[in-house]
Amino acid sequence: MDGSTPVTNDALGRLTALLAPEMQATNQAILARMESPVALIPQLAAHLVAAGGKRLRPLLTLATAKLCGYEGERQISLAACVEFIHTATLLHDDVVDESTLRRGFASANAVFGNKASVLVGDFLFARAFQLMVEDGSLEVLRILCSASATIAEGEVLQLTTQNDLSTTEEKYFEVIRGKTAALFAAACEVGGVIADCPAEQCSALHRFGMDLGMAFQLVDDALDYSAVQAELGKTVGDDFREGKLTYPVLVAIAAAQGEEQAFWMRTIEQGEQTEADLPAALELIRKYDATARTIARAEQFIDSACAALDGFPESEMRTALIDVARYTTARRF
Amino acid sequence: MDGSTPVTNDALGRLTALLAPEMQATNQAILARMESPVALIPQLAAHLVAAGGKRLRPLLTLATAKLCGYEGERQISLAACVEFIHTATLLHDDVVDESTLRRGFASANAVFGNKASVLVGDFLFARAFQLMVEDGSLEVLRILCSASATIAEGEVLQLTTQNDLSTTEEKYFEVIRGKTAALFAAACEVGGVIADCPAEQCSALHRFGMDLGMAFQLVDDALDYSAVQAELGKTVGDDFREGKLTYPVLVAIAAAQGEEQAFWMRTIEQGEQTEADLPAALELIRKYDATARTIARAEQFIDSACAALDGFPESEMRTALIDVARYTTARRF
Numbered sequence: 001m002d003g004s005t006p007v008t009n010d011a012l013g014r015l016t017a018l019l020a021p022e023m024q025a026t027n028q029a030i031l032a033r034m035e036s037p038v039a040l041i042p043q044l045a046a047h048l049v050a051a052g053g054k055r056l057r058p059l060l061t062l063a064t065a066k067l068c069g070y071e072g073e074r075q076i077s078l079a080a081c082v083e084f085i086h087t088a089t090l091l092h093d094d095v096v097d098e099s100t101l102r103r104g105f106a107s108a109n110a111v112f113g114n115k116a117s118v119l120v121g122d123f124l125f126a127r128a129f130q131l132m133v134e135d136g137s138l139e140v141l142r143i144l145c146s147a148s149a150t151i152a153e154g155e156v157l158q159l160t161t162q163n164d165l166s167t168t169e170e171k172y173f174e175v176i177r178g179k180t181a182a183l184f185a186a187a188c189e190v191g192g193v194i195a196d197c198p199a200e201q202c203s204a205l206h207r208f209g210m211d212l213g214m215a216f217q218l219v220d221d222a223l224d225y226s227a228v229q230a231e232l233g234k235t236v237g238d239d240f241r242e243g244k245l246t247y248p249v250l251v252a253i254a255a256a257q258g259e260e261q262a263f264w265m266r267t268i269e270q271g272e273q274t275e276a277d278l279p280a281a282l283e284l285i286r287k288y289d290a291t292a293r294t295i296a297r298a299e300q301f302i303d304s305a306c307a308a309l310d311g312f313p314e315s316e317m318r319t320a321l322i323d324v325a326r327y328t329t330a331r332r333f
Numbered sequence: 334m335d336g337s338t339p340v341t342n343d344a345l346g347r348l349t350a351l352l353a354p355e356m357q358a359t360n361q362a363i364l365a366r367m368e369s370p371v372a373l374i375p376q377l378a379a380h381l382v383a384a385g386g387k388r389l390r391p392l393l394t395l396a397t398a399k400l401c402g403y404e405g406e407r408q409i410s411l412a413a414c415v416e417f418i419h420t421a422t423l424l425h426d427d428v429v430d431e432s433t434l435r436r437g438f439a440s441a442n443a444v445f446g447n448k449a450s451v452l453v454g455d456f457l458f459a460r461a462f463q464l465m466v467e468d469g470s471l472e473v474l475r476i477l478c479s480a481s482a483t484i485a486e487g488e489v490l491q492l493t494t495q496n497d498l499s500t501t502e503e504k505y506f507e508v509i510r511g512k513t514a515a516l517f518a519a520a521c522e523v524g525g526v527i528a529d530c531p532a533e534q535c536s537a538l539h540r541f542g543m544d545l546g547m548a549f550q551l552v553d554d555a556l557d558y559s560a561v562q563a564e565l566g567k568t569v570g571d572d573f574r575e576g577k578l579t580y581p582v583l584v585a586i587a588a589a590q591g592e593e594q595a596f597w598m599r600t601i602e603q604g605e606q607t608e609a610d611l612p613a614a615l616e617l618i619r620k621y622d623a624t625a626r627t628i629a630r631a632e633q634f635i636d637s638a639c640a641a642l643d644g645f646p647e648s649e650m651r652t653a654l655i656d657v658a659r660y661t662t663a664r665r666f
Contacts, residue, residue, distance in 0.1 A: 036486055036489075037486070038486045038490045039493070040489050040490075040492070040493050041486065041489055092451050092452070095447065095448075114447070115428075116489065118425050118428055119425070119488045119489045120485070122458070122485040122488070123485035123486060125481075126458075126482035126484075129462055129478040129481065130478045130479060130482055132478075133471060133475050138466060138469060138471070141462075141466045141474070145459060145462040145466050148455075148458075148462065149459035152452055152455040152456035152458075152459055155452045155455070156371045156373050156374055156449065156452045156453060157371045159373065159449060160371070160372070160373050
C-alpha cells in the first residue's frame with residue numbers, strides 16, 4: 001500500500017468522469033459497430049449493452065492512452081474493440097456456464113437461446129478484429145489477437161480443472177491469467193502502444209493490467225461465496241454449483257479436516273449436491289477465513305499493479321488509475 | 334457448360350495431387366499451430382483433423398496463389414488459417430445444430446461437450462488471426478476478418494429463418510452466401526492478393542470462390558434429402574429435423590398443394606415431427622423434382638464461377654480449378 005491516495009468507493013466513478021467525452025464516444029462507437037443487416041445481432045447485443053456493466057476494460061484503454069499523453073482518436077475504436085472481445089466471451093461464457101443471470105439481467109442465452117449466443121459472440125469477435133484492421137497497427141493486432149487466444153486457452157483450462165480437487169493454486173492462477181487478466185493487460189498495453197510509448201513503459205502498462213486483472217478475478221471469486229445475490233447482480237454459489245476450483249475453495253480444501261474432505265469430494269469432484277450443500281460450503285469458507293485470504297491475495301496483486309506505474313510521472317490520470325486498482329479489493333458488487 | 338474439359342470424379346484428387354507439397358506443408362502447419370499448453374485443445378482439434386475432410390478451402394488458397402504465379406511460401410500459413418476459421422465454425426455449428434454426426438464421426442461436442450466445442454472454436458479463431466498477423470498483410474487481414482463477420486451474420490440469419498415458412502429464395506441465398514460462400518471467396522481472393530495480382534483479377538478470384546461456395550452449399554442441401562447416410566457421412570434429413578428452409582424444401586413448399594401445405598406447416602413451421610415424416614418429406618421432394626432443380630441451380634453458379642476465370646491465361650492450374658468446380662455438382666458425398 002502506498003497510502004498516499006484515499007481509497008473511496010467512488011474511484012471508478014472518478015476515472016469515468018475524467019474520461020467522460022472519450023467514454024461517450026466509445027459508447028457511440030460500440031452502438032454504431034454492432035449494427036448488422038441481420039436484426040437479431042444488434043437486438044441481442046443491445047440486450048447486453050442495456051445490462052450495462054462498468055465498461056472497465058475499455059476505460060483502461062482510454063485511461064492508459066491519456067496517461068501516456070496520447071492526443072489522437074484511435075483509442076476510441078480500440079476501446080470499443082476491447083469491449084466487443086469482452087462481450088463475446090461473456091456470450092460464450094453464458095453458454096458454457098449455463099448461468100441464468102448475468103449482471104442481474106436474464107443472461108442472453110436464457111432469452112435468445114444458446115445458438116444465438118454462440119453466433120452473435122462470433123460476430124462480435126470478428127467485428128472486433130475488423131475494428132483493429134481499420135486502425136491499421138499490426139502491433140495492436142498482435143497484442144489483442146494474442147490476448148484472444150490466451151483467453152480461450154484459459155477458459156479451456158478452467159474446463160479441464162473443473163471438478164478436479166487436485167487443482168493447484170498455480171493452475172488456478174494460470175486459469176484466471178488467461179480468462180480474465182490477459183484482456184486487462186492487453187487493454188492497458190494498447191493505450192501505450194498507440195501513444196508510441198517506449199517498450200518498457202508498454203510492458204509496465206501490460207504488467208499493471210495483468211496484476212489488476214488477477215486481483216479483479218480473485219475478488220470476483222471471493223464475492224461468489226460472500227455477497228448476497230442482490231448486491232452481486234448474479235446468483236451466489238454459481239462457482240460451487242459448477243464445481244469450479246476457485247481460490248476460496250482451494251483455501252478451504254487445503255485446510256479441510258476429516259468429514260470436510262469427503263464433503264468437497266462429493267460436492268465438487270463428484271458434483272453431487274443437494275440444497276443444503278451451498279450453506280454448508282459457505283460455512284466452511286467462513287470457518288477457514290477463505291474469503292478474507294482471497295482478498296488478501298488480491299491485495300498483493302494490487303500492490304504489484306500499482307508498483308508497475310512507478311515509472312510514470314505523477315498525474316491526475318496515474319492517481320485515478322491507482323485509486324481504481326486500490327478500489328478493486330474494496331468492491332462489493 | 335463450356336464442355337471443353339471432361340468432368341470426372343477425380344477432379345479434386347487431381348488438384349490435390351498438383352499441390353501435394355504445398356498441401357503437406359499446410360497440414361504440418363495446421364498440426365503445429367493447433368498446439369497449446371492446454372492439452373484439451375490439440376486433443377479436440379486433432380479429433381477434427383483425424384476426421385479429415387477434403388481440405389477444400391485451404392486447397393483453394395494454394396491453387397489460386399499458384400494460378401497467379403506466386404512463388405513464395407505465405408500461402409501455406411494462410412491456407413492453415415482458412416482451415417482454422419472453417420474448423421472453428423464447424424465446432425460452433427456442432428453446438429448450434431445439435432448434430433451428432435460430422436463427417437461420419439461422432440461430432441466433437443458429442444464427445445467433449447458443448448463447452449469445449451465453443452471454447453476450442455474460439456481458440457482456433459484467435460489462432461487464425463494470429464497467423465494472419467504474423468503474415469503481416471493488412472489487406473489479407475481485411476479480407477479474412479470481413480469474411481469471418483459475414484459467416485457469423487449468415488449463421489445468425491439462418492437461425493432467424495429456421496422454422497419460418499415465409500423464407501424467400503433470396504433470403505436463403507443470403508444465408509448460404511454468408512455461412513458458406515464468403516469463406517470460399519476469401520480463400521480464393523487471398524491467393525491473388527499475396528501474388529500481387531491486379532485488383533480486377535483478385536475480384537475475379539473472389540467471384541469464382543463465391544459462386545463455387547454457393548454451388549457447394551446448394552449441393553450439400555440437395556444431398557441432405559437424397560444421399561444415404563453412409564455415402565454422405567452424415568445423417569440424412571438433418572435439415573428437415575431442424576426446420577431449415579433450404580433450397581429443396583423451398584421448391585417443394587412453393588409447389589405444395591392442399592394437404593401438402595399443412596404438412597410443411599406442421600413439420601417445419603411448428604416443428605412437430607413423427608418418425609413417418611422424413612420419408613413423407615423425401616417423397617414430396619421427389620414428387621416435385623426438388624433435388625434435381627437444386628442441382629440445376631447449383632450448375633448456374635458453377636457456370637458463373639468458371640466464367641470468372643476467363644481472364645486468366647490457360648494453364649494446368651486453371652483447368653484443374655474449373656474441373657473441381659464442374660465436379661461440385663456431380664459429387665455424391
